[in-house]
Amino acid sequence: MPAIVTRVLGEGFRVFFLSAGLYGLFVGLVWGLWLAVPYMAPDYGMTPPMWHAHEMIFGYATAALGGFFLTAVPNWTGAPEARARFITLAAGLWLAGRMAMWFSGMLLPVFVAVVDLAFVPVLAAKILTQLIRRPKPQNMIFLLLLSLIWVADLMTHLEWMGITADTLQTGLRAGLLSLCAMIAILGGRITPGFTRNAMKREGVPEADWPVSVAALDKAGMILALILPLTALVFGAGPVAGVGALALGVVQVLRMSRWRARWAARQPILLALHLGLGMLALGLILWGLSVLGLGNEVAALHVLGIGCVGGMTLAVMSRAALGHSGRALIAPAPMVVAYGLMAVAALSRWVGAELNAGYMVAMLLSDGLWVCAFALYLIAMWPALTGPRAARAG
Secondary structure, three states: OOHHHHHHHHOHHHHHHHHHHHHHHHHHHHHHHHHHOHHHOOOOOOOHHHHHHHHHHHHHHHHHHHHHHHHHHHHHHOOOOOOHHHHHHHHHHHHHHHHHHHOHHHOOHHHHHHHHOOHHHHHHHHHHHHHOOOOOHHHHHHHHHHHHHHHHHHHHHHHHOOOOOOOHHHHHHHHHHHHHHHHHHHHHHHHHHHHHHHHHHOOOOHHHOOOOOHHHHHHHHHHHHHHHHHHHHHOOOHHHHHHHHHHHHHHHHHHOOOOHHHHOOOHHHHHHHHHHHHHHHHHHHHHHHHOOOOOHHHHHHHHHHHHHHHHHHHHHHHHHHHHOOOOOOOOHHHHHHHHHHHHHHHHHHHHHHHOOOHHHHHHHHHHHHHHHHHHHHHHHHHHHHOOOOOOOO
């Protein structure tokens, strides 16, 4: 087996962060082609927009989650890292799900569902065997969120199989909000922590370090867990809207103490703050939209592109550099990618919210997304596929 294949399949962050980058680029290109030339859309088992939404949430994002958890959980618990055999199996299941969705127009819906739904339970089971060594509640909650993502995906397939008549949109919303909950909790840990560590290394006085307020952190975690549940049970209604507004406000209050202005001097840190800023903005906009103030589709894309897209790029690039022994300094193409993702989210929001130049805004946003992932792959290719560096700078 070629050395590069052995290397990529030997560590979870390599194969899944590489897969996420390649798939994010692929789905963006396909979506842009369909927007520009609608009659060229493939024959999916669902409408192309629904394939696009599903694959962004349950395809791209689950690959990013797989790489993160297979790398982070052993560090949290001291458990052995997953072996290459398991990583290969998990990556194969993820890829099989993507292939089933791509050829869904030629396959039985129940077969597509079974194949697509196979990856997350296998990933969760592996994480459970590692977390059980040190079963801290603040870590075990991620299994709950993975379960919510799986249930949300199931709801999309139930409608495609003809078992239900109105669960597709609920599943897509709940899946996206589950990802946002994951980001709110994880990002709320690592962003102030990484900023604090950087300030400490540069000799910044402790009085100026980021501050985490326990009451706000607890409120943020509880609201983050409740939000996707309310979306599953009540749909896009007042209950979920109020919950999203509350979480968005709490997120703003938390971030106000995390020294984002200082972090701006280090793009790899700023990207984390920017992703969480998009989370807060998107939650507030979505909460207002379901209460009748604003465009819901516009708000969901702030969450999907700005928060999920931006935060995964930030985390994947940082983890790829750190775990491959490289200095935690974002290469120039990666810095540009961070900015393009934020602009993509805002352009998509403006186009939908103002209903002016809507198609132009969609194509612009998609083009920026594609460029961001192309730059990510260029910048991170050595870290994801090359030998481990001798030491970090």
